[in-house]
Amino acid sequence: MSFIAFLICFPFIVAALLFLTKNDTIRRVIVILSAIAITAVALIFSISGIVNNACLEYLEDTHTIDQIMIIGELAILLLIIITSLKYKKYFVILLAITQTSLIIWFEEFGYKSHEKIVHIFSDRFTNIMCLVIAVVGCMICVYALGYMKDYHKHHKEYVDRRPMFFTLLFVFLGAMFGLVFSNNLIWMYFFWEITSVCSYLLIGYTKTNIAINNSFKALWMNLLGGLGFAIAIVYLGFNHDIVSLQQLVASHGTLIAVSLLAFAGLTKSAQMPFSGWLLGAMVAPTPTSALLHSATMVNAGVYLLLRLSPLMEGNLAGIMVSLIGGFTFFATSMIAISQSDAKKVLAYSTISNLGLITACAGGGNAETTWAGILLLIFHAVSKSLLFQSVGAVENETGSRDIEDMHGLIVRYPHLAYIMLIGICGMFLAPFGMLISKWAALKAFIDTGNMILVLLIAFGSATTMFYWTKWLAKLISVSHRSKIHPDRTESTEWFSLISHAVLVVVLCLVFPFVSMGLVEPLVTEMFELDIPVIISKGNMIIMIIMLCMIIILPVAVRILTSKTRYKKEISYMGGINTGDDRGFVDSFGDHKDMYLSNWYMNDYFGEHKIFNISLWLSSGIIIILMVLTIGGAF
Amino acid sequence: MATLMRFTKTVMKNLFSKPVTTAYPAGPAKVQERTRGQVSIDIDKCVYCTLCAMRCPANAIKVDRNNKIWEIDRFGCIQCANCVNVCAKNALSMDQHYTSPAAKSVIVTYGAPKQESEKEQAENKSEK
Amino acid sequence: MREEYKIIELQPERLVDTAMRLKRDLYRLVQICAVRIESGYELTYSFAKEYEFLNYRLVINEDVVVTSISGVFETAFLYENEMKDLFGVNIDLINLDYKGNLYRIEKPTPYKE
Amino acid sequence: MLEVILRGLVFIIAAPFVGGLLSGIDRKITARMQGRRGPSIFQSFYDVRKLLSKQVLIVNSLQHMLVWGFLIFVVFTGVLFFAGEDILLVIFSLTTAVMFMVMASYSVNSPFSAMGSQRELIQMMSYEPMLLISAVGFYMATGTFNIKGIMQANIPAIVYLPGVFAGFLYILTVKLGKSPFDLSNSHHAHQEMVKGITTEMSGSVFALIEIAHWYENVFLLGIVGLFIVSNQWWSWIIAGIVILITFFLEILIDNTSARVKWDVMLKTVWAITLVVGGINIFILDIIR
Amino acid sequence: MGNRSIVPFGPQHPVLPEPIHLDLVVEDEKVVEAIPSIGFIHRGLEHIVKKKDFNDYVYVAERVCGICSFMHGMSYCEAVERVMDVDIPERAKYLRTIWCEMSRIHSHMLWLGLLADAFGFESLFYQCWRMREKILDMFEMSTGGRVIFSVNKVGGVLRDMDHEMLSNFIKQFDDMEKDIIELTNVFLEDYTVNTRLRDVGILTKEQGLELGVVGPMMRASGIAFDTRKLKYAAYEWIDVEPVVATEGDCYARTYVRIKEIFQAFDIIRQAVKQIPDGEIAIKAKGMPNGEAFVRVEQPRGEAIYYVKGNGTKFLDRFRVRTPTFANIPSLLETTKGAQLADVPILILTIDPCISCTER
Amino acid sequence: MAKLKKSPWIIHYDGSSCNGCDIEVLACLTPLYDVERFGVINTGNPKHADILLITGGINAQNKKVVEQIYQQMPEPKVVVAVGICAYNGGIFKECYNILGGVDKVIPVDIYVPGCAARPESIIDGVVQAVDLLEMKQDYFEKNGISYNKAMKNKNESNKENES
Ligand code: NFV
Ligand code: SF4
Numbered sequence A: 001m002s003f004i005a006f007l008i009c010f011p012f013i014v015a016a017l018l019f020l021t022k023n024d025t026i027r028r029v030i031v032i033l034s035a036i037a038i039t040a041v042a043l044i045f046s047i048s049g050i051v052n053n054a055c056l057e058y059l060e061d062t063h064t065i066d067q068i069m070i071i072g073e074l075a076i077l078l079l080i081i082i083t084s085l086k087y088k089k090y091f092v093i094l095l096a097i098t099q100t101s102l103i104i105w106f107e108e109f110g111y112k113s114h115e116k117i118v119h120i121f122s123d124r125f126t127n128i129m130c131l132v133i134a135v136v137g138c139m140i141c142v143y144a145l146g147y148m149k150d151y152h153k154h155h156k157e158y159v160d161r162r163p164m165f166f167t168l169l170f171v172f173l174g175a176m177f178g179l180v181f182s183n184n185l186i187w188m189y190f191f192w193e194i195t196s197v198c199s200y201l202l203i204g205y206t207k208t209n210i211a212i213n214n215s216f217k218a219l220w221m222n223l224l225g226g227l228g229f230a231i232a233i234v235y236l237g238f239n240h241d242i243v244s245l246q247q248l249v250a251s252h253g254t255l256i257a258v259s260l261l262a263f264a265g266l267t268k269s270a271q272m273p274f275s276g277w278l279l280g281a282m283v284a285p286t287p288t289s290a291l292l293h294s295a296t297m298v299n300a301g302v303y304l305l306l307r308l309s310p311l312m313e314g315n316l317a318g319i320m321v322s323l324i325g326g327f328t329f330f331a332t333s334m335i336a337i338s339q340s341d342a343k344k345v346l347a348y349s350t351i352s353n354l355g356l357i358t359a360c361a362g363g364g365n366a367e368t369t370w371a372g373i374l375l376l377i378f379h380a381v382s383k384s385l386l387f388q389s390v391g392a393v394e395n396e397t398g399s400r401d402i403e404d405m406h407g408l409i410v411r412y413p414h415l416a417y418i419m420l421i422g423i424c425g426m427f428l429a430p431f432g433m434l435i436s437k438w439a440a441l442k443a444f445i446d447t448g449n450m451i452l453v454l455l456i457a458f459g460s461a462t463t464m465f466y467w468t469k470w471l472a473k474l475i476s477v478s479h480r481s482k483i484h485p486d487r488t489e490s491t492e493w494f495s496l497i498s499h500a501v502l503v504v505v506l507c508l509v510f511p512f513v514s515m516g517l518v519e520p521l522v523t524e525m526f527e528l529d530i531p532v533i534i535s536k537g538n539m540i541i542m543i544i545m546l547c548m549i550i551i552l553p554v555a556v557r558i559l560t561s562k563t564r565y566k567k568e569i570s571y572m573g574g575i576n577t578g579d580d581r582g583f584v585d586s587f588g589d590h591k592d593m594y595l596s597n598w599y600m601n602d603y604f605g606e607h608k609i610f611n612i613s614l615w616l617s618s619g620i621i622i623i624l625m626v627l628t629i630g631g632a633f
Numbered sequence B: 001m002a003t004l005m006r007f008t009k010t011v012m013k014n015l016f017s018k019p020v021t022t023a024y025p026a027g028p029a030k031v032q033e034r035t036r037g038q039v040s041i042d043i044d045k046c047v048y049c050t051l052c053a054m055r056c057p058a059n060a061i062k063v064d065r066n067n068k069i070w071e072i073d074r075f076g077c078i079q080c081a082n083c084v085n086v087c088a089k090n091a092l093s094m095d096q097h098y099t100s101p102a103a104k105s106v107i108v109t110y111g112a113p114k115q116e117s118e119k120e121q122a123e124n125k126s127e128k
Numbered sequence C: 001m002r003e004e005y006k007i008i009e010l011q012p013e014r015l016v017d018t019a020m021r022l023k024r025d026l027y028r029l030v031q032i033c034a035v036r037i038e039s040g041y042e043l044t045y046s047f048a049k050e051y052e053f054l055n056y057r058l059v060i061n062e063d064v065v066v067t068s069i070s071g072v073f074e075t076a077f078l079y080e081n082e083m084k085d086l087f088g089v090n091i092d093l094i095n096l097d098y099k100g101n102l103y104r105i106e107k108p109t110p111y112k113e
Numbered sequence D: 001m002l003e004v005i006l007r008g009l010v011f012i013i014a015a016p017f018v019g020g021l022l023s024g025i026d027r028k029i030t031a032r033m034q035g036r037r038g039p040s041i042f043q044s045f046y047d048v049r050k051l052l053s054k055q056v057l058i059v060n061s062l063q064h065m066l067v068w069g070f071l072i073f074v075v076f077t078g079v080l081f082f083a084g085e086d087i088l089l090v091i092f093s094l095t096t097a098v099m100f101m102v103m104a105s106y107s108v109n110s111p112f113s114a115m116g117s118q119r120e121l122i123q124m125m126s127y128e129p130m131l132l133i134s135a136v137g138f139y140m141a142t143g144t145f146n147i148k149g150i151m152q153a154n155i156p157a158i159v160y161l162p163g164v165f166a167g168f169l170y171i172l173t174v175k176l177g178k179s180p181f182d183l184s185n186s187h188h189a190h191q192e193m194v195k196g197i198t199t200e201m202s203g204s205v206f207a208l209i210e211i212a213h214w215y216e217n218v219f220l221l222g223i224v225g226l227f228i229v230s231n232q233w234w235s236w237i238i239a240g241i242v243i244l245i246t247f248f249l250e251i252l253i254d255n256t257s258a259r260v261k262w263d264v265m266l267k268t269v270w271a272i273t274l275v276v277g278g279i280n281i282f283i284l285d286i287i288r
Numbered sequence E: 001m002g003n004r005s006i007v008p009f010g011p012q013h014p015v016l017p018e019p020i021h022l023d024l025v026v027e028d029e030k031v032v033e034a035i036p037s038i039g040f041i042h043r044g045l046e047h048i049v050k051k052k053d054f055n056d057y058v059y060v061a062e063r064v065c066g067i068c069s070f071m072h073g074m075s076y077c078e079a080v081e082r083v084m085d086v087d088i089p090e091r092a093k094y095l096r097t098i099w100c101e102m103s104r105i106h107s108h109m110l111w112l113g114l115l116a117d118a119f120g121f122e123s124l125f126y127q128c129w130r131m132r133e134k135i136l137d138m139f140e141m142s143t144g145g146r147v148i149f150s151v152n153k154v155g156g157v158l159r160d161m162d163h164e165m166l167s168n169f170i171k172q173f174d175d176m177e178k179d180i181i182e183l184t185n186v187f188l189e190d191y192t193v194n195t196r197l198r199d200v201g202i203l204t205k206e207q208g209l210e211l212g213v214v215g216p217m218m219r220a221s222g223i224a225f226d227t228r229k230l231k232y233a234a235y236e237w238i239d240v241e242p243v244v245a246t247e248g249d250c251y252a253r254t255y256v257r258i259k260e261i262f263q264a265f266d267i268i269r270q271a272v273k274q275i276p277d278g279e280i281a282i283k284a285k286g287m288p289n290g291e292a293f294v295r296v297e298q299p300r301g302e303a304i305y306y307v308k309g310n311g312t313k314f315l316d317r318f319r320v321r322t323p324t325f326a327n328i329p330s331l332l333e334t335t336k337g338a339q340l341a342d343v344p345i346l347i348l349t350i351d352p353c354i355s356c357t358e359r
Numbered sequence F: 001m002a003k004l005k006k007s008p009w010i011i012h013y014d015g016s017s018c019n020g021c022d023i024e025v026l027a028c029l030t031p032l033y034d035v036e037r038f039g040v041i042n043t044g045n046p047k048h049a050d051i052l053l054i055t056g057g058i059n060a061q062n063k064k065v066v067e068q069i070y071q072q073m074p075e076p077k078v079v080v081a082v083g084i085c086a087y088n089g090g091i092f093k094e095c096y097n098i099l100g101g102v103d104k105v106i107p108v109d110i111y112v113p114g115c116a117a118r119p120e121s122i123i124d125g126v127v128q129a130v131d132l133l134e135m136k137q138d139y140f141e142k143n144g145i146s147y148n149k150a151m152k153n154k155n156e157s158n159k160e161n162e163s
């Protein structure tokens, strides 16, 4: 218990400390030390939990904590009201007031079975989440040290509010820990709200108009989800006398509540009609994005969905979630094709990947859930790595456009390799996307959900397209472009390298992760033995493939050591000027050749797809929600 | 109306009939009666008037009036037959056979007895 | 029997006007031809409408600057560049000026002698 | 295990011969369809032998590695397939292979090669769904993703999957790089992309690509066969015949169509995938 | 740089038999801008009129281009004849007409083949060129050359075609026509071909006039103009109606050229029917002095020849404005917004002949 | 070993020809002459080609292009100059923009005469070129230096000796 308490509370304390720290060095020390502390504790706690297969539950007298939470909630409400008034976003106030009063009212008057339930618990899933949050989250905080320094060097136009920034990062971590450890739905809701507000504040960090707008977008969407959450709590409490997650999972007949919670999960994990906020979040400094997109925020959404997954088998909620997930997977991966801003591609890919996880969760069966959890892990690490490397590249080159990463492998080889690993971790390495596609396909066929089968088939094709073209861009070598001095900060390097190592190691130990961690977890969740999804033989084959990729460079060196090479400039119709970077143009002058990737804006452009998708997915949600609610009566 | 694979008929016909490809180089080259191959000269008729050399648009012919040498650069001749047309003595004519490719130009000399044999040999060789 | 056509003398100043007028009357630009003469150049601008064939003849000194008609007839740019490159006629304001590189030849303005 | 290794070995050794010969026959038939004599049916071997003996011009050494990656993964794909492993893995491995090729040709910073690789990517994007749906179809028809299992079916998969088969034939044209879909690389007729993705590959590097294509073609025709075979011995003969017919059909299509533009390809392939493949699996789902 | 690629297209490029270069700015595959550059074949052959006897210059003139070689030679002669005021025998005029039209058939067949090659239809390319070989054989039979004929001279022609040969040709043409109908229908009716030609590179009538396009290009944009309605060679006695199409796209241009092949057959038949007996050449006396324009309809459209003599055997100026030269600006226009894959087709539908253009 | 003999791939470049020779080169590929029966493929890409078929003479603008294409071909390689123009500029040799035959910029191995060169001649030229390719390959394998380079060195040393 003390571990859990530490994990939840310590970040808040650190946050408070950081809020008061104006000095860079002190901040550095605090952040690094506390990151180490959090990671260490999380590691010890989770690993021992996993090894001992411990499932801890804590019954507590929580009256004081509840009171604190109410105060906290009111404080959040106040904060929202003040800032919203300032920026004249009255709609947000309405939302906030509605749900907060709903919850407080419920807590004060409707909350009957107060003492009976488990408030805090931990099982395999929480352990996994805890590891992800601690390891990835803390590294992002460390990374942010270096990054923010550079950031403010390059962006003199923004006010340096770093104390605030780091405070929020740690609050975020604390809230995430709280969220995953909570069993009491109200507690969960509380932390849920904190993450919403934190992300809102982080997104608005630069205080530019666009940042403010986007932050409000994030806020209202998440509040809308929160409202769903709140209603679900009230509904559950009144109708079924359920106030905890475990109770909910154990009971099997609360379709409406599940739908509402799933709805909340969808907003948080930025699924289709609510994708806007995550895209808008890009305006914030990169660590924010890294945090939101990988270890925290969006993971909270899919965490909830995966938790609920056993409740969604074959019912309307499941259909809604899987449809939205599958649809999001496909639609956003198409849009990602048309983007050249690296962060935007990453944002769309996050949404798309989460879509796949969501679809897996919505599949509501053991195999898909297994795939979903694995994907969640891989995604968190690779995505965080990618965001950080993009951030590092941006600090180096002043641009985060993928087009400007042309030949990065020559200019900044180290960063390029890191990025390569990240991209491969996202989709190439045998385990990330493949297994989830695999399991999902199989499960959806078995359950006869052909629409999802199609969505996944198409979505995986489009996913492959945008990743590969990015990959290709990185490794295109043009002659004689120089290696640039790399000025990436040491803290950034630390985080980048550990992430990269983590990605590779995760891929290599994938079978163990699956067998030792995820399979038992799923067994536990579904209370049945899950069939072998990927046979041992296939796992071996995948490992062989991975090894082949790793060994390839060396092997080829040896194989081709005797080949007679001649370096020759590339072909340009015979009018290449000297090296492969230019040609003689129609006016007889030198012109730089330039190669751009394809974006196919006419087909996959944001303007073509985004709005239609919004309408479609809103339609799906509304119809299915109405059906669910209508069906219950 | 646009149809798919409109060309199938022709293609199938081709597939099942004999290809039109010539046998060349195993078989003979195809020439017509009027084919302009290379210039040949009946050196006995030539009076070394240099008219052909002057009117040759490619300057392939050299005529040395004094030494009575008529020389042609086979690789410089564009086979226009202008020389044939202008020669008042009808000493020139157009052969149907054309000069073979080679690594060096074939320059054929007529008239001067000394070199004739040697150069002619070269020419004959190239013509096989 | 042969096709009949007209050759009309024209002052260089009137060139653009004339071109504009012809364009209004839906003539097309057929060609521009330069001939090197003793005192300078003889430029022939040919226009046609259906089967009618009009030739405007400019006789100019070497140093006269002729205004380009490429603003009127877009296609003129090729002819004008050519005249500029090969003959050295001074032509001003070509909308797509290759600056002597339409034909990248070793000897500038070979027709000028 | 031994059997698996043996099958793999047989594929590794035999496929280039079969593939090379097929490509020679392809060229011969093509020539005859065009009314010419055409090259010898061993021409592809001559070509590769020549390429192997020539000097290699490289733009950078990364390229060579990536091309090897392509070859190795294509071979691996084929081995997996003929060893009877999981079809999803096979498809995945194929995708990885092609990705290597795309990167190889992009890495050289040459305009035509880079554009070729973008086109190759589009091609990949367009046929990938159909490939997956084929795998799905197999699974639905035979209850397993395992190729050995699929081959042991009582009823050949094609009975359940006529639509998927048709769709697969459609993408086969893309995969084989035949007109109307020879977008990224031109075999014979000339191309706005010069040689597309192989523009910058010369000598033995190019030979590797050719060899990889032989392997790939054998493997692809193998999939065609997979639709036909069942646990009856004679189904193998029929499969052989169907493969030959398919092959001929591809040549015929190649010779009777113009190269279309990428958008037409993408649209039609996806449409066909959706309509023919999609409806097929929907129906299959219902009647199951 | 946004997502635009800047790439060179040509001068050496497999779809271009001749060197021409375009600076292409493309977005994905959409061409945003294309600037052509010419001059890779520029020889400066107009200049050597000053060095060659005007009688011999005809051999240079016909080497302006090996595709439309005959008409170049002929038109040069017509121009000189006009300056010298010689009227050549009627039989020579008819012979010229027949060769002209045969050249047109050969040129259009060649073009069809190249077009097929450009849209990646190899067999069709081969089939076209196979048909074309027959015409080449006829050329060789009648003139002694496959592509360069050298049968023109100032004052007439050098070779006669006797009755037997002509009727043999007509018979062969009758046979060929069937095959060519079959072949050209592929261009007009095949689905994939249609996707490549229809609505690609549209040039409206107004644009056509403004850009001064000529020949089939012009007629495909709905402008009924054919220089053969003017008097040169024997055309004054022959019925020709310009073939027009209105769409102005690549399909229309293909259509026009295909119809012109059949029109050419028809003209040859008329000519053979009408050809009188008699001399094939007269002696042109004196030296050319004065100037003349001659307009003829080349396979690619209206070509203009200008000859200026000064009373010596060396001319002052010889100039050709070839149809391709006039059509190049339209290439600029049509490539904008086209796809990269269309570029070869667009280049081809103006039927570029770079050696004509650059001389 | 005759490794190259059966698969000579060509690249065709039009120097400054009048097209006459060009279309005859293309005619070689067509059904009637079908050079593919000798394994010839018209690649259009210097990096794949063994034989450079070049028509027409050299002018100031295409000089560099021809050099570059030649340079981008892998060893062993052979240049076949098709047509009189490619030999010495042909009828255009007096033109101001013709620098001369192809040998002005790159070493030519075989000349195919004719204006226009006939397809049969071109086939003859290619056949001769194939033998040369073999020879060059052998030379390369024996001496480890490309034939062309060796010849160039020899010429240069000869020149030095002379002077
Ligand atoms: N027709 C024609 Fe020419 C002429 N004059 C044209 O551009 O082809 Ni060589
Ligand atoms: S023109 Fe006739 S006679 Fe005079 S030199 Fe020439 S070949 Fe001899």
Ligand code: SF4
Pocket: B039, B055, B056, B057, B058, B059, B060, B061, B072, B076, B077, B078, B079, B080, B081, B082, B083, B084
């Ligand atoms: S045929 Fe023509 S080029 Fe040849 S020698 Fe006679 S005049 Fe000269």
Ligand code: SF4
Pocket: B078, E063, E066, E148, F016, F017, F018, F019, F020, F021, F022, F055, F056, F082, F083, F084, F085, F086, F090, F091, F114, F115, F116, F117
């Ligand atoms: S040799 Fe003759 S046909 Fe060949 S390009 Fe030169 S002029 Fe033309």
